Amino acid sequence: MSAREIFRIALGGVAANKLRSGLTILGMTIGVSAVIILVAVGNGSRNEVQASINSLGSNVLLVQRAFGGDVTFTQRDADALADEFNAPDVKRVSPVVNATGTTFLAGQESYEPSSVVGTVPAYAQTRSYELQSGAMFTAEDVSRHRRVVVLGPTVVQSLFSGADPVGESVRINGTSFQVVGVTASKGSNGTQDQDDVALAPVTAVQDAITGYASGLSSITVEARSGDVLDAAQAEVTSILTTRKQSADSFQVINQSSIREVATASTDVFTTLLGAVAAISMLVGGIGVMNIMLVSVTERTREIGIRKAIGARRADILAQFLTEAVVISAFGGVTGVVVGIVGSQFEIAGVEPAIAAYSVALAFGASVLSGLFFGTYPAGRAARMRPIEALRFE
Protein backbone atom coordinates (compact mmCIF):
# COMPACT_ATOMS: atom_id res chain seq x y z
CA MET A 1 0.00 0.00 0.00
CA SER A 2 1.35 3.42 -0.90
CA ALA A 3 2.39 5.98 1.70
CA ARG A 4 -0.35 8.26 0.44
CA GLU A 5 -3.04 5.65 1.07
CA ILE A 6 -1.70 4.98 4.55
CA PHE A 7 -1.67 8.70 5.24
CA ARG A 8 -5.22 9.06 3.95
CA ILE A 9 -6.49 6.24 6.15
CA ALA A 10 -4.60 7.56 9.19
CA LEU A 11 -5.99 11.03 8.65
CA GLY A 12 -9.46 9.52 8.52
CA GLY A 13 -8.77 7.83 11.85
CA VAL A 14 -7.65 11.10 13.42
CA ALA A 15 -10.65 12.96 12.04
CA ALA A 16 -13.07 10.23 13.15
CA ASN A 17 -12.86 11.32 16.78
CA LYS A 18 -12.20 15.02 16.62
CA LEU A 19 -12.59 15.88 20.29
CA ARG A 20 -10.28 13.14 21.45
CA SER A 21 -7.66 13.84 18.78
CA GLY A 22 -7.99 17.55 19.54
CA LEU A 23 -7.32 17.11 23.26
CA THR A 24 -4.33 14.89 22.57
CA ILE A 25 -3.01 17.44 20.11
CA LEU A 26 -3.54 20.12 22.77
CA GLY A 27 -1.39 18.14 25.21
CA MET A 28 1.38 17.96 22.64
CA THR A 29 0.92 21.66 21.79
CA ILE A 30 1.43 22.63 25.42
CA GLY A 31 4.56 20.52 25.66
CA VAL A 32 6.15 21.88 22.50
CA SER A 33 5.23 25.51 23.14
CA ALA A 34 6.47 25.20 26.74
CA VAL A 35 9.86 24.04 25.50
CA ILE A 36 10.11 26.89 23.00
CA ILE A 37 8.88 29.61 25.37
CA LEU A 38 10.85 28.52 28.43
CA VAL A 39 14.08 28.07 26.49
CA ALA A 40 13.43 31.50 24.96
CA VAL A 41 13.00 32.97 28.45
CA GLY A 42 16.25 31.36 29.62
CA ASN A 43 17.96 32.56 26.48
CA GLY A 44 16.58 36.06 26.89
CA SER A 45 17.74 36.34 30.47
CA ARG A 46 21.20 35.16 29.47
CA ASN A 47 21.31 37.80 26.75
CA GLU A 48 20.40 40.43 29.33
CA VAL A 49 23.08 39.32 31.75
CA GLN A 50 25.61 39.19 28.90
CA ALA A 51 24.67 42.66 27.77
CA SER A 52 25.01 44.08 31.25
CA ILE A 53 28.38 42.43 31.75
CA ASN A 54 29.51 43.76 28.39
CA SER A 55 28.35 47.21 29.42
CA LEU A 56 30.89 47.10 32.23
CA GLY A 57 33.49 47.33 29.48
CA SER A 58 35.15 44.51 27.69
CA ASN A 59 38.55 42.96 28.40
CA VAL A 60 38.69 44.62 31.78
CA LEU A 61 40.79 43.65 34.80
CA LEU A 62 40.04 45.12 38.18
CA VAL A 63 42.89 45.54 40.68
CA GLN A 64 41.63 45.78 44.25
CA ARG A 65 42.86 45.49 47.77
CA ALA A 66 42.34 41.91 48.88
CA PHE A 67 39.97 41.30 51.75
CA GLY A 68 42.04 42.06 54.87
CA GLY A 69 45.00 43.17 52.75
CA ASP A 70 46.91 46.29 53.82
CA VAL A 71 48.21 47.81 50.61
CA THR A 72 47.69 51.28 49.28
CA PHE A 73 47.67 51.83 45.54
CA THR A 74 49.17 55.06 44.29
CA GLN A 75 49.37 56.84 40.98
CA ARG A 76 52.87 55.35 40.62
CA ASP A 77 51.44 51.82 40.76
CA ALA A 78 49.05 52.79 38.02
CA ASP A 79 51.91 54.24 35.95
CA ALA A 80 53.94 51.06 36.48
CA LEU A 81 51.10 48.96 35.05
CA ALA A 82 51.03 51.17 31.98
CA ASP A 83 54.69 50.33 31.26
CA GLU A 84 54.80 48.97 27.71
CA PHE A 85 57.88 46.88 28.33
CA ASN A 86 56.75 45.10 31.48
CA ALA A 87 53.09 44.91 30.53
CA PRO A 88 52.87 44.70 26.72
CA ASP A 89 49.32 43.35 26.77
CA VAL A 90 47.88 46.24 28.78
CA LYS A 91 46.12 48.86 26.70
CA ARG A 92 44.82 51.38 29.20
CA VAL A 93 45.22 51.90 32.92
CA SER A 94 42.84 54.04 34.94
CA PRO A 95 43.42 54.82 38.56
CA VAL A 96 40.12 54.97 40.43
CA VAL A 97 39.22 56.83 43.60
CA ASN A 98 35.73 56.17 44.88
CA ALA A 99 34.32 59.04 46.90
CA THR A 100 31.52 57.74 49.05
CA GLY A 101 28.80 59.72 50.75
CA THR A 102 29.25 62.87 48.72
CA THR A 103 26.45 65.35 48.37
CA PHE A 104 25.91 67.21 45.10
CA LEU A 105 24.20 70.57 45.20
CA ALA A 106 22.83 72.52 42.23
CA GLY A 107 20.67 75.50 43.15
CA GLN A 108 18.06 74.16 45.57
CA GLU A 109 18.43 70.56 44.47
CA SER A 110 20.68 68.16 46.32
CA TYR A 111 21.52 64.61 45.42
CA GLU A 112 23.85 61.83 46.49
CA PRO A 113 25.04 59.74 43.50
CA SER A 114 25.71 56.13 44.31
CA SER A 115 29.06 56.27 42.57
CA VAL A 116 31.47 59.19 42.45
CA VAL A 117 34.64 58.22 40.62
CA GLY A 118 37.87 60.15 40.48
CA THR A 119 39.81 58.86 37.49
CA VAL A 120 41.45 59.67 34.13
CA PRO A 121 39.85 60.06 30.65
CA ALA A 122 40.85 56.48 29.67
CA TYR A 123 38.34 55.20 32.22
CA ALA A 124 35.43 56.27 30.03
CA GLN A 125 36.75 54.19 27.11
CA THR A 126 37.58 51.19 29.28
CA ARG A 127 34.12 51.25 30.85
CA SER A 128 32.41 52.01 27.52
CA TYR A 129 30.92 55.29 28.69
CA GLU A 130 29.83 57.48 25.85
CA LEU A 131 28.92 61.11 26.09
CA GLN A 132 25.49 62.33 25.05
CA SER A 133 26.40 65.97 25.55
CA GLY A 134 29.56 67.95 26.28
CA ALA A 135 32.87 66.05 26.43
CA MET A 136 34.89 63.87 28.74
CA PHE A 137 37.40 65.78 30.85
CA THR A 138 40.94 65.68 29.44
CA ALA A 139 44.35 64.49 30.60
CA GLU A 140 45.24 68.15 31.00
CA ASP A 141 42.28 68.58 33.35
CA VAL A 142 43.78 65.75 35.39
CA SER A 143 47.29 67.11 35.50
CA ARG A 144 46.06 70.63 36.31
CA HIS A 145 43.73 69.43 39.04
CA ARG A 146 40.80 71.15 37.33
CA ARG A 147 37.50 70.88 39.13
CA VAL A 148 35.34 69.56 36.36
CA VAL A 149 32.82 66.74 36.40
CA VAL A 150 30.94 64.47 33.99
CA LEU A 151 27.52 63.42 35.25
CA GLY A 152 25.40 60.37 34.54
CA PRO A 153 21.80 60.82 33.26
CA THR A 154 20.29 59.79 36.60
CA VAL A 155 22.23 62.50 38.40
CA VAL A 156 21.27 65.08 35.76
CA GLN A 157 17.64 64.07 36.13
CA SER A 158 17.80 64.63 39.89
CA LEU A 159 19.76 67.87 39.94
CA PHE A 160 18.69 69.61 36.74
CA SER A 161 15.34 67.88 36.06
CA GLY A 162 16.87 66.52 32.85
CA ALA A 163 17.93 69.91 31.39
CA ASP A 164 21.37 70.01 29.74
CA PRO A 165 23.73 70.93 32.62
CA VAL A 166 26.93 71.42 30.57
CA GLY A 167 28.48 74.73 31.65
CA GLU A 168 26.54 74.77 34.94
CA SER A 169 28.30 74.19 38.19
CA VAL A 170 27.54 71.81 41.04
CA ARG A 171 28.88 71.88 44.57
CA ILE A 172 30.34 68.59 45.67
CA ASN A 173 30.74 68.47 49.44
CA GLY A 174 30.96 72.25 49.30
CA THR A 175 33.52 72.53 46.48
CA SER A 176 32.33 73.90 43.16
CA PHE A 177 32.86 71.69 40.08
CA GLN A 178 31.97 72.67 36.54
CA VAL A 179 29.87 70.18 34.58
CA VAL A 180 31.61 69.44 31.24
CA GLY A 181 29.64 66.44 29.99
CA VAL A 182 26.79 64.02 30.42
CA THR A 183 27.20 60.29 29.78
CA ALA A 184 24.85 58.39 27.51
CA SER A 185 22.47 56.08 29.33
CA LYS A 186 23.83 52.55 29.90
CA GLY A 187 21.15 51.21 32.19
CA SER A 188 21.74 48.78 34.99
CA ASN A 189 24.52 46.22 34.98
CA GLY A 190 22.39 43.90 37.05
CA THR A 191 23.52 45.14 40.43
CA GLN A 192 23.73 48.88 40.08
CA ASP A 193 22.47 51.77 38.00
CA GLN A 194 25.41 52.75 35.77
CA ASP A 195 23.76 56.07 35.04
CA ASP A 196 23.83 57.09 38.70
CA VAL A 197 27.44 58.18 38.41
CA ALA A 198 29.75 61.17 38.42
CA LEU A 199 33.25 61.13 36.90
CA ALA A 200 35.87 63.73 37.79
CA PRO A 201 39.68 64.03 37.48
CA VAL A 202 41.34 61.82 40.08
CA THR A 203 43.52 64.72 41.22
CA ALA A 204 40.57 67.04 41.79
CA VAL A 205 38.67 64.37 43.72
CA GLN A 206 41.66 63.72 45.94
CA ASP A 207 42.20 67.48 46.45
CA ALA A 208 38.63 68.37 47.26
CA ILE A 209 36.93 65.27 48.61
CA THR A 210 38.91 62.20 49.67
CA GLY A 211 42.38 63.52 50.40
CA TYR A 212 45.57 61.58 49.55
CA ALA A 213 46.03 59.40 52.60
CA SER A 214 43.94 56.45 51.53
CA GLY A 215 45.47 56.37 48.04
CA LEU A 216 43.58 54.84 45.10
CA SER A 217 40.53 52.68 45.69
CA SER A 218 41.28 50.45 42.74
CA ILE A 219 42.96 50.36 39.35
CA THR A 220 41.02 49.47 36.25
CA VAL A 221 43.14 47.84 33.55
CA GLU A 222 42.02 47.20 29.98
CA ALA A 223 43.80 44.47 28.01
CA ARG A 224 44.57 44.86 24.30
CA SER A 225 42.03 42.17 23.42
CA GLY A 226 40.00 39.40 24.95
CA ASP A 227 42.61 36.85 23.81
CA VAL A 228 45.44 38.40 25.83
CA LEU A 229 43.32 39.03 28.91
CA ASP A 230 44.97 36.17 30.78
CA ALA A 231 48.45 37.35 29.76
CA ALA A 232 47.63 40.90 30.86
CA GLN A 233 46.36 39.53 34.16
CA ALA A 234 49.65 37.68 34.69
CA GLU A 235 51.68 40.80 33.86
CA VAL A 236 49.65 42.98 36.22
CA THR A 237 49.92 40.43 39.01
CA SER A 238 53.66 40.05 38.51
CA ILE A 239 54.34 43.83 38.50
CA LEU A 240 52.25 44.43 41.60
CA THR A 241 53.71 41.44 43.44
CA THR A 242 57.15 42.95 42.92
CA ARG A 243 56.07 46.45 43.88
CA LYS A 244 54.08 45.45 46.96
CA GLN A 245 56.30 42.49 47.88
CA SER A 246 53.21 40.50 48.58
CA ALA A 247 51.01 38.41 46.35
CA ASP A 248 47.96 38.08 48.54
CA SER A 249 47.39 41.63 49.71
CA PHE A 250 45.66 42.51 46.42
CA GLN A 251 43.52 40.74 43.86
CA VAL A 252 43.18 41.05 40.12
CA ILE A 253 39.65 40.28 39.01
CA ASN A 254 39.12 39.13 35.46
CA GLN A 255 36.00 40.38 33.66
CA SER A 256 35.73 37.26 31.53
CA SER A 257 35.72 35.07 34.60
CA ILE A 258 32.70 37.01 35.83
CA ARG A 259 31.08 36.43 32.48
CA GLU A 260 31.86 32.73 32.60
CA VAL A 261 30.27 32.41 36.01
CA ALA A 262 27.23 34.38 34.89
CA THR A 263 26.92 32.41 31.67
CA ALA A 264 27.26 29.14 33.52
CA SER A 265 24.53 30.10 35.93
CA THR A 266 22.14 31.27 33.23
CA ASP A 267 22.89 28.12 31.26
CA VAL A 268 21.87 26.08 34.27
CA PHE A 269 18.74 28.20 34.46
CA THR A 270 17.96 27.60 30.79
CA THR A 271 18.62 23.88 31.13
CA LEU A 272 16.32 23.65 34.13
CA LEU A 273 13.55 25.48 32.31
CA GLY A 274 14.09 23.25 29.28
CA ALA A 275 13.98 20.15 31.46
CA VAL A 276 10.70 21.18 33.06
CA ALA A 277 9.28 21.81 29.60
CA ALA A 278 10.63 18.50 28.32
CA ILE A 279 8.71 16.76 31.09
CA SER A 280 5.50 18.35 29.88
CA MET A 281 6.37 17.07 26.40
CA LEU A 282 6.87 13.61 27.83
CA VAL A 283 3.43 13.87 29.43
CA GLY A 284 2.06 14.90 26.03
CA GLY A 285 3.70 11.85 24.47
CA ILE A 286 2.21 9.56 27.09
CA GLY A 287 -1.15 11.16 26.28
CA VAL A 288 -0.66 10.15 22.65
CA MET A 289 0.14 6.58 23.72
CA ASN A 290 -2.87 6.46 26.01
CA ILE A 291 -5.23 7.63 23.29
CA MET A 292 -3.72 5.24 20.75
CA LEU A 293 -4.15 2.31 23.13
CA VAL A 294 -7.79 3.25 23.71
CA SER A 295 -8.24 3.71 19.99
CA VAL A 296 -6.70 0.34 19.13
CA THR A 297 -8.89 -1.46 21.68
CA GLU A 298 -11.98 0.37 20.53
CA ARG A 299 -11.27 -0.41 16.90
CA THR A 300 -10.32 -4.04 17.38
CA ARG A 301 -13.20 -5.06 15.14
CA GLU A 302 -12.16 -2.63 12.44
CA ILE A 303 -8.66 -4.11 12.60
CA GLY A 304 -10.20 -7.57 12.22
CA ILE A 305 -12.18 -6.45 9.18
CA ARG A 306 -9.15 -4.87 7.58
CA LYS A 307 -7.10 -8.00 8.17
CA ALA A 308 -9.85 -10.27 6.88
CA ILE A 309 -10.04 -8.39 3.60
CA GLY A 310 -6.31 -8.41 3.06
CA ALA A 311 -4.45 -5.91 5.25
CA ARG A 312 -0.95 -7.12 6.05
CA ARG A 313 0.56 -6.60 9.48
CA ALA A 314 2.72 -3.82 8.09
CA ASP A 315 -0.40 -2.05 6.75
CA ILE A 316 -2.04 -2.03 10.17
CA LEU A 317 1.20 -1.06 11.89
CA ALA A 318 1.74 1.79 9.44
CA GLN A 319 -1.86 2.97 9.81
CA PHE A 320 -1.75 3.33 13.59
CA LEU A 321 1.82 4.57 13.70
CA THR A 322 0.98 7.22 11.13
CA GLU A 323 -2.07 8.19 13.18
CA ALA A 324 0.12 8.67 16.27
CA VAL A 325 2.69 10.65 14.31
CA VAL A 326 0.02 12.77 12.61
CA ILE A 327 -1.45 13.65 16.01
CA SER A 328 1.90 14.46 17.59
CA ALA A 329 3.27 16.29 14.54
CA PHE A 330 0.09 18.35 14.35
CA GLY A 331 0.55 19.14 18.03
CA GLY A 332 4.16 19.99 17.19
CA VAL A 333 3.15 22.46 14.49
CA THR A 334 0.56 24.21 16.66
CA GLY A 335 3.05 24.13 19.53
CA VAL A 336 5.67 25.87 17.41
CA VAL A 337 3.12 28.53 16.40
CA VAL A 338 1.96 29.05 20.00
CA GLY A 339 5.58 29.04 21.21
CA ILE A 340 6.69 31.65 18.69
CA VAL A 341 3.66 33.85 19.36
CA GLY A 342 4.04 33.44 23.14
CA SER A 343 7.71 34.39 22.97
CA GLN A 344 6.78 37.82 21.61
CA PHE A 345 5.57 38.88 25.04
CA GLU A 346 7.68 39.88 28.02
CA ILE A 347 7.57 37.06 30.57
CA ALA A 348 8.52 37.64 34.20
CA GLY A 349 10.44 40.79 33.22
CA VAL A 350 12.48 38.96 30.60
CA GLU A 351 12.33 39.61 26.87
CA PRO A 352 12.34 36.03 25.51
CA ALA A 353 14.79 35.32 22.71
CA ILE A 354 13.71 32.30 20.63
CA ALA A 355 16.53 29.82 20.15
CA ALA A 356 16.27 28.27 16.69
CA TYR A 357 17.60 24.99 18.01
CA SER A 358 14.76 24.78 20.55
CA VAL A 359 12.13 25.11 17.81
CA ALA A 360 13.74 22.37 15.73
CA LEU A 361 14.34 20.25 18.81
CA ALA A 362 10.81 20.60 20.18
CA PHE A 363 9.19 19.86 16.84
CA GLY A 364 11.54 16.95 16.16
CA ALA A 365 10.96 15.57 19.62
CA SER A 366 7.19 15.77 19.15
CA VAL A 367 7.36 13.75 15.94
CA LEU A 368 9.77 11.27 17.52
CA SER A 369 7.60 10.93 20.59
CA GLY A 370 4.65 10.13 18.33
CA LEU A 371 6.79 7.46 16.71
CA PHE A 372 8.04 6.17 20.06
CA PHE A 373 4.75 6.22 21.94
CA GLY A 374 2.81 5.03 18.89
CA THR A 375 4.94 1.96 18.35
CA TYR A 376 3.52 -0.12 21.18
CA PRO A 377 -0.17 0.52 20.42
CA ALA A 378 0.39 0.09 16.68
CA GLY A 379 2.34 -3.12 17.28
CA ARG A 380 -0.50 -4.39 19.41
CA ALA A 381 -2.94 -3.65 16.60
CA ALA A 382 -0.72 -5.32 14.01
CA ARG A 383 -0.30 -8.48 16.09
CA MET A 384 -4.04 -9.06 16.57
CA ARG A 385 -5.32 -12.28 15.12
CA PRO A 386 -8.12 -11.64 12.67
CA ILE A 387 -10.54 -14.27 14.06
CA GLU A 388 -10.32 -12.90 17.59
CA ALA A 389 -10.40 -9.31 16.42
CA LEU A 390 -13.57 -10.00 14.42
CA ARG A 391 -15.28 -11.66 17.38
CA PHE A 392 -14.46 -8.70 19.65
CA GLU A 393 -17.53 -6.94 20.97
Added chain:
Amino acid sequence: MSERPVIHLRDVTREYRVTEEVVVHALRGVSLRIDQGDYVAVMGSSGSGKSTLMHILGCLDSPTAGRYELDGVDVRDIPEDDLADLRNRKIGFVFQAFNLVPRTTALANVELPLTYAGVPRATRRARAAAALRTVGMGERLHHQPSELSGGQQQRVAVARALVTNPPLILADEPTGNLDSHSTAEVLDVFERLHNAGRTIVLITHEEDVAARAQRTIRLADGLVLSDTAQQAFAA
Protein backbone atom coordinates in the same frame (compact mmCIF):
# COMPACT_ATOMS: atom_id res chain seq x y z
CA MET B 1 -18.24 -28.08 -14.39
CA SER B 2 -15.28 -30.19 -13.63
CA GLU B 3 -12.43 -27.79 -14.04
CA ARG B 4 -10.13 -27.38 -11.13
CA PRO B 5 -12.12 -27.03 -7.90
CA VAL B 6 -12.29 -23.72 -6.08
CA ILE B 7 -12.16 -25.49 -2.74
CA HIS B 8 -10.63 -28.86 -2.16
CA LEU B 9 -10.46 -30.13 1.42
CA ARG B 10 -8.90 -33.50 2.08
CA ASP B 11 -9.38 -35.03 5.51
CA VAL B 12 -9.02 -31.71 7.29
CA THR B 13 -8.90 -31.74 11.08
CA ARG B 14 -8.65 -28.86 13.49
CA GLU B 15 -7.91 -29.26 17.16
CA TYR B 16 -7.85 -26.61 19.84
CA ARG B 17 -5.71 -27.36 22.82
CA VAL B 18 -7.63 -25.61 25.57
CA THR B 19 -5.44 -26.82 28.44
CA GLU B 20 -2.75 -29.44 28.78
CA GLU B 21 -5.34 -32.24 29.05
CA VAL B 22 -8.36 -30.86 27.25
CA VAL B 23 -8.28 -30.91 23.46
CA VAL B 24 -11.33 -29.84 21.47
CA HIS B 25 -11.73 -31.52 18.11
CA ALA B 26 -13.60 -28.92 16.13
CA LEU B 27 -13.13 -30.72 12.82
CA ARG B 28 -12.46 -34.44 12.79
CA GLY B 29 -11.70 -35.07 9.16
CA VAL B 30 -13.65 -33.13 6.59
CA SER B 31 -13.27 -33.71 2.88
CA LEU B 32 -14.99 -31.38 0.48
CA ARG B 33 -14.84 -30.33 -3.12
CA ILE B 34 -16.55 -27.20 -4.30
CA ASP B 35 -16.38 -26.38 -7.97
CA GLN B 36 -16.46 -23.09 -9.69
CA GLY B 37 -19.96 -21.67 -9.96
CA ASP B 38 -21.28 -23.72 -7.06
CA TYR B 39 -23.71 -22.19 -4.60
CA VAL B 40 -23.26 -24.14 -1.40
CA ALA B 41 -24.93 -23.77 1.98
CA VAL B 42 -23.12 -25.16 5.01
CA MET B 43 -25.46 -26.01 7.85
CA GLY B 44 -25.05 -27.29 11.34
CA SER B 45 -25.99 -26.60 14.91
CA SER B 46 -23.67 -24.57 17.07
CA GLY B 47 -20.63 -26.63 18.01
CA SER B 48 -20.87 -28.61 14.83
CA GLY B 49 -17.65 -27.06 13.58
CA LYS B 50 -19.13 -24.82 10.93
CA SER B 51 -17.46 -21.67 12.28
CA THR B 52 -14.12 -23.45 12.34
CA LEU B 53 -14.73 -24.68 8.81
CA MET B 54 -15.57 -21.17 7.73
CA HIS B 55 -12.36 -19.84 9.31
CA ILE B 56 -10.32 -22.45 7.54
CA LEU B 57 -12.07 -21.91 4.23
CA GLY B 58 -11.53 -18.17 4.70
CA CYS B 59 -7.82 -18.60 5.42
CA LEU B 60 -8.28 -16.99 8.81
CA ASP B 61 -7.18 -20.22 10.45
CA SER B 62 -5.22 -23.20 9.24
CA PRO B 63 -5.95 -26.92 9.63
CA THR B 64 -4.14 -29.05 12.21
CA ALA B 65 -3.89 -31.84 9.66
CA GLY B 66 -5.11 -32.56 6.14
CA ARG B 67 -4.85 -30.47 3.01
CA TYR B 68 -6.73 -27.46 1.85
CA GLU B 69 -6.36 -26.18 -1.67
CA LEU B 70 -7.99 -22.88 -2.46
CA ASP B 71 -8.20 -22.12 -6.16
CA GLY B 72 -5.15 -24.27 -6.74
CA VAL B 73 -3.11 -22.84 -3.87
CA ASP B 74 -2.16 -25.23 -1.11
CA VAL B 75 -2.98 -23.35 2.09
CA ARG B 76 -0.57 -24.75 4.61
CA ASP B 77 2.14 -23.22 6.74
CA ILE B 78 1.79 -19.94 4.94
CA PRO B 79 3.11 -16.88 6.78
CA GLU B 80 0.47 -14.56 8.14
CA ASP B 81 1.16 -11.76 5.68
CA ASP B 82 0.89 -14.12 2.70
CA LEU B 83 -2.41 -15.37 4.10
CA ALA B 84 -3.57 -11.75 4.14
CA ASP B 85 -2.68 -11.43 0.47
CA LEU B 86 -4.43 -14.72 -0.27
CA ARG B 87 -7.60 -13.53 1.46
CA ASN B 88 -7.39 -10.29 -0.44
CA ARG B 89 -7.13 -11.96 -3.86
CA LYS B 90 -9.17 -15.13 -3.48
CA ILE B 91 -11.94 -14.50 -0.99
CA GLY B 92 -14.75 -12.05 -0.53
CA PHE B 93 -16.12 -12.09 3.00
CA VAL B 94 -19.65 -11.34 4.09
CA PHE B 95 -20.18 -11.42 7.84
CA GLN B 96 -23.23 -11.78 10.03
CA ALA B 97 -22.51 -8.43 11.70
CA PHE B 98 -21.91 -6.70 8.32
CA ASN B 99 -18.53 -5.52 9.61
CA LEU B 100 -18.25 -2.37 7.63
CA VAL B 101 -15.61 0.10 8.81
CA PRO B 102 -17.52 2.70 10.82
CA ARG B 103 -17.49 6.43 9.90
CA THR B 104 -16.43 5.49 6.38
CA THR B 105 -18.66 5.86 3.33
CA ALA B 106 -20.09 2.88 1.49
CA LEU B 107 -17.83 3.66 -1.45
CA ALA B 108 -14.68 3.84 0.73
CA ASN B 109 -15.66 0.58 2.43
CA VAL B 110 -15.99 -1.19 -0.89
CA GLU B 111 -12.73 0.37 -2.07
CA LEU B 112 -10.85 -1.00 0.92
CA PRO B 113 -9.87 -4.46 -0.43
CA LEU B 114 -8.64 -2.78 -3.63
CA THR B 115 -6.64 -0.31 -1.53
CA TYR B 116 -4.83 -3.17 0.16
CA ALA B 117 -4.32 -4.78 -3.24
CA GLY B 118 -2.59 -1.60 -4.38
CA VAL B 119 -5.08 -0.65 -7.10
CA PRO B 120 -4.79 3.02 -8.18
CA ARG B 121 -7.42 5.37 -6.82
CA ALA B 122 -9.38 6.17 -9.95
CA THR B 123 -9.70 2.51 -10.99
CA ARG B 124 -10.64 1.66 -7.44
CA ARG B 125 -13.46 4.18 -7.32
CA ALA B 126 -14.89 3.05 -10.64
CA ARG B 127 -14.81 -0.62 -9.66
CA ALA B 128 -16.25 0.06 -6.21
CA ALA B 129 -19.08 2.11 -7.67
CA ALA B 130 -19.79 -0.64 -10.19
CA ALA B 131 -19.88 -3.26 -7.44
CA LEU B 132 -22.29 -1.14 -5.43
CA ARG B 133 -24.55 -0.78 -8.46
CA THR B 134 -24.50 -4.57 -8.86
CA VAL B 135 -26.02 -4.96 -5.39
CA GLY B 136 -28.50 -2.14 -5.98
CA MET B 137 -26.69 0.40 -3.80
CA GLY B 138 -25.70 2.72 -6.63
CA GLU B 139 -27.75 5.53 -5.09
CA ARG B 140 -26.03 5.49 -1.72
CA LEU B 141 -22.31 5.60 -2.50
CA HIS B 142 -21.58 8.33 0.02
CA HIS B 143 -23.69 7.13 2.94
CA GLN B 144 -21.95 6.02 6.09
CA PRO B 145 -22.85 2.64 7.62
CA SER B 146 -24.75 4.37 10.43
CA GLU B 147 -27.03 5.97 7.83
CA LEU B 148 -27.95 2.65 6.22
CA SER B 149 -30.43 -0.06 7.21
CA GLY B 150 -29.21 -3.57 8.06
CA GLY B 151 -30.16 -4.92 4.65
CA GLN B 152 -28.42 -2.02 2.92
CA GLN B 153 -25.29 -2.45 5.03
CA GLN B 154 -25.19 -6.13 4.18
CA ARG B 155 -25.54 -5.31 0.49
CA VAL B 156 -22.59 -2.93 0.81
CA ALA B 157 -20.69 -5.78 2.49
CA VAL B 158 -21.57 -8.04 -0.43
CA ALA B 159 -20.34 -5.38 -2.84
CA ARG B 160 -17.08 -5.24 -0.88
CA ALA B 161 -16.84 -9.04 -1.12
CA LEU B 162 -17.15 -9.12 -4.87
CA VAL B 163 -15.24 -5.99 -5.83
CA THR B 164 -11.89 -7.80 -6.10
CA ASN B 165 -13.55 -10.35 -8.38
CA PRO B 166 -12.52 -13.23 -6.09
CA PRO B 167 -12.93 -16.92 -7.01
CA LEU B 168 -14.86 -17.46 -3.77
CA ILE B 169 -17.48 -15.49 -1.88
CA LEU B 170 -17.69 -16.70 1.69
CA ALA B 171 -20.73 -15.62 3.68
CA ASP B 172 -20.99 -16.36 7.37
CA GLU B 173 -24.64 -16.18 8.47
CA PRO B 174 -25.22 -13.21 6.15
CA THR B 175 -28.89 -13.03 7.06
CA GLY B 176 -28.55 -13.74 10.76
CA ASN B 177 -29.10 -10.13 11.75
CA LEU B 178 -31.71 -9.25 9.14
CA ASP B 179 -35.50 -9.16 9.06
CA SER B 180 -37.30 -11.29 6.48
CA HIS B 181 -37.57 -8.47 3.95
CA SER B 182 -33.86 -7.65 4.06
CA THR B 183 -33.07 -11.37 4.08
CA ALA B 184 -34.93 -11.74 0.82
CA GLU B 185 -33.10 -8.73 -0.63
CA VAL B 186 -29.68 -10.11 0.25
CA LEU B 187 -30.53 -13.63 -0.92
CA ASP B 188 -31.75 -12.17 -4.22
CA VAL B 189 -28.36 -10.54 -4.61
CA PHE B 190 -26.62 -13.87 -3.93
CA GLU B 191 -28.85 -15.56 -6.46
CA ARG B 192 -28.00 -12.99 -9.09
CA LEU B 193 -24.31 -13.44 -8.36
CA HIS B 194 -24.71 -17.20 -8.60
CA ASN B 195 -26.45 -16.85 -11.92
CA ALA B 196 -23.54 -14.70 -13.05
CA GLY B 197 -21.24 -17.63 -12.36
CA ARG B 198 -19.84 -16.78 -8.93
CA THR B 199 -18.83 -19.43 -6.43
CA ILE B 200 -20.63 -18.84 -3.17
CA VAL B 201 -20.30 -20.66 0.15
CA LEU B 202 -22.92 -19.60 2.62
CA ILE B 203 -22.92 -20.67 6.22
CA THR B 204 -26.30 -20.62 7.91
CA HIS B 205 -28.52 -22.38 10.36
CA GLU B 206 -31.76 -21.32 8.67
CA GLU B 207 -33.39 -24.00 6.53
CA ASP B 208 -35.15 -21.55 4.21
CA VAL B 209 -31.89 -19.74 3.52
CA ALA B 210 -30.12 -23.00 2.82
CA ALA B 211 -32.99 -24.05 0.60
CA ARG B 212 -32.12 -21.37 -1.90
CA ALA B 213 -28.64 -22.76 -2.43
CA GLN B 214 -27.78 -25.35 -5.02
CA ARG B 215 -26.23 -27.74 -2.60
CA THR B 216 -26.39 -28.21 1.16
CA ILE B 217 -23.64 -29.60 3.33
CA ARG B 218 -24.60 -30.53 6.89
CA LEU B 219 -22.03 -30.76 9.60
CA ALA B 220 -22.30 -32.43 12.98
CA ASP B 221 -19.57 -32.98 15.56
CA GLY B 222 -16.84 -31.92 13.18
CA LEU B 223 -17.82 -34.30 10.41
CA VAL B 224 -19.82 -33.98 7.21
CA LEU B 225 -23.21 -35.50 7.93
CA SER B 226 -24.73 -35.12 4.48
CA ASP B 227 -24.01 -33.44 1.18
CA THR B 228 -27.07 -33.07 -1.01
CA ALA B 229 -27.85 -31.23 -4.18
CA GLN B 230 -31.17 -29.39 -4.25
CA GLN B 231 -33.68 -30.81 -6.68
CA ALA B 232 -34.48 -27.43 -8.10
CA PHE B 233 -30.92 -27.08 -9.35
CA ALA B 234 -30.52 -30.65 -10.47
CA ALA B 235 -32.09 -29.90 -13.77
